[in-house]
Amino acid sequence: MTRLVLGMALALPISLLPALALADVASAQQQIEAQQLDAAEATLLEHLTGQPNDSEARFLLARVRAWRGQPEQALPLYDQLLQREPDNADYLLGQGQALLWAGRPQAALDSLERAAQIAPDYADIQQVIQQARAAMTSPVTATTAVATAPAQRxxxxxxxxxxxxxxxxxxxxxxxxxxxxxxxxxxxxxxxxxxxxxxxxxxxxxxxxxxxxxxxxxxxxxxxxxxxxxxxxxxxxxxxxxxxxxxxxxxxxxxxxxxxxxxxxxxxxxxxxxxxxxxxxxxxxxxxxxxxxxxxxxxxxxxxxxxxxxxxxxxxxxxxxxxxxxxxxxxxxxxxxxxxxxxxxxxxxxxxxxxxxxxxxxxxxxxxxxxxxxxxxxxx
Missing domain, CATH: 2.40.160.10 (Porin)
Known part of the structure; x- marks a missing residue:
């Protein structure tokens, strides 16, 4: 009986890990919606310490860093994600946006044009392509859905x-x-x-x-x-x-x-x-x-x-x-x-x-x- 109780006690935390992982990502999402980007980054970093293969959390962390005005710190995360899924249009879009915010519109277009080939009807990709081209073809500013993501001048x-x-x-x-x-x-x-x-x-x-x-x-x-x-x-x-x-x-x-x-x-x-x-x-x-x-x-x-x-x-x-x-x-x-x-x-x-x-x-x-x-x- 004692062994059964002990086994259940050990199995319970293991069974709760997926739920706890989901809770961490959900908490980070709520912090982002409240514009608490510092807190969201801390939550995701702590979560990835225990769940380093969680692509969803890594993708969210990359976007948070870009939104915080640190696109260069987001780029290694996108590289890691794309090594696993090189044809993921969302990852390519995020990488292109980070490159644009980092003041590298030419490099951004490489990622964005690949994303457009994979998902030709993805409206957000076409919008960021337009922004990247405008960044160097005319003195026209571009805007994004999250205004807390400043780009380099x-x-x-x-x-x-x-x-x-x-x-x-x-x-x-x-x-x-x-x-x-x-x-x-x-x-x-x-x-x-x-x-x-x-x-x-x-x-x-x-x-x-x-x-x-x-x-x-x-x-x-x-x-x-x-x-x-x-x-x-x-x-x-x-x-x-x-x-x-x-x-x-x-x-x-x-x-x-x-x-x-x-x-x-x-x-x-x-x-x-x-x-x-x-x-x-x-x-x-x-x-x-x-x-x-x-x-x-x-x-x-x-x-x-x-x-x-x-x-x-x-x-x-x-x-x-x-x-x-x-x-x-x-x-x-x-x-x-x-x-x-x-x-x-x-x-x-x-x-x-x-x-x-x-x-x-x-x-x-x-x-x-x-x-x-x-x-x-x-x-x-």
Missing amino acids: RHELELSARQDWLDSGFDNWRSQRLDYASTQPEGLGWYGALLREQRFGEWDQGAEAGAVIALDENWTLQPEVGYQPSPYFLPEWHADLRLQRRLPAGFLGAASIRRTEYETTRVERLALSAERYWDAWRAGYTLNITDVANAGTPVGHDLALDYYYAGLSYAGLRLTVGEEEAVEEQQLITSDVRALSLQGRHWLDSRWALTWEVGHHRQGDYYTRRWLQLGLRHAF
Whole structure:
């Protein structure tokens, strides 16, 4: 009888182990819901000491560390999980998100694109792919469901030069730019540029600056200003305000208003845009309605199609049709336009990229313009 009682006493704790393990994970979940991430991490670490093979707890710990702003500490956990289950889309998604928050969007895309191949209908994967691409293709912030997961800030500098060749007796144009952008997927982004352009034998110089403000997980506000101190053909200043909304299924919608002040006239523009990200593609359309003082209301259409390869490298097509304003000498003119260009950005490694653009632009009966632009971009 004594042996029976002793055996039952020893067997009881063993039989309770699965229930206790579940209780630990459930407690950690409750702590996460209460935003007690420190406590949740401690609970999971203690649990994994006794249950080192519990993949669910390890996966939850990886996410907690990323949410606490420690994505680099989450990455070894994802490596361990993926060694056991290399085709687990949830693990690949978590790894990609952690890499993005760690400021490594190119590496993030490798994991995310693998996840998209395994689970093509997984909406969260497509959303994070969109965020990773936006992190380096434009100064647009991205947001996530958990706002307590700050990402590392990424800075980029680009030096570029452009040459335009004009016919109809017009002098060729030249321009140089120094662009800077600072982005953070859950925080404030900002950007600026110094520029100088030569047209009609004269040089203009100026500066631009803007910011991207995440209002919540779906809305962003983007103000921008530009100023040229002594312009000959460029505007004296411009101000732009853009409001963007993230929509389901990889769609984005945006509206912007812009005012441009020249020495002799004023231009106001309303732009309505729609974008769609899917697989390795991005498509966009913009309707431009412009009010030129004493010169009518031109309407133009911009189309864009980008293909991403090798992470964040991409090649894109741009098409413009409709009416557009342009500067001829110091006079603002409005005419029909047809423009077609190819552009791209090729990342040599995680820090250096080459940018390029070639195009053809017909400004009504005034002139035809062809151009080539080359740039070198550095991320740090």
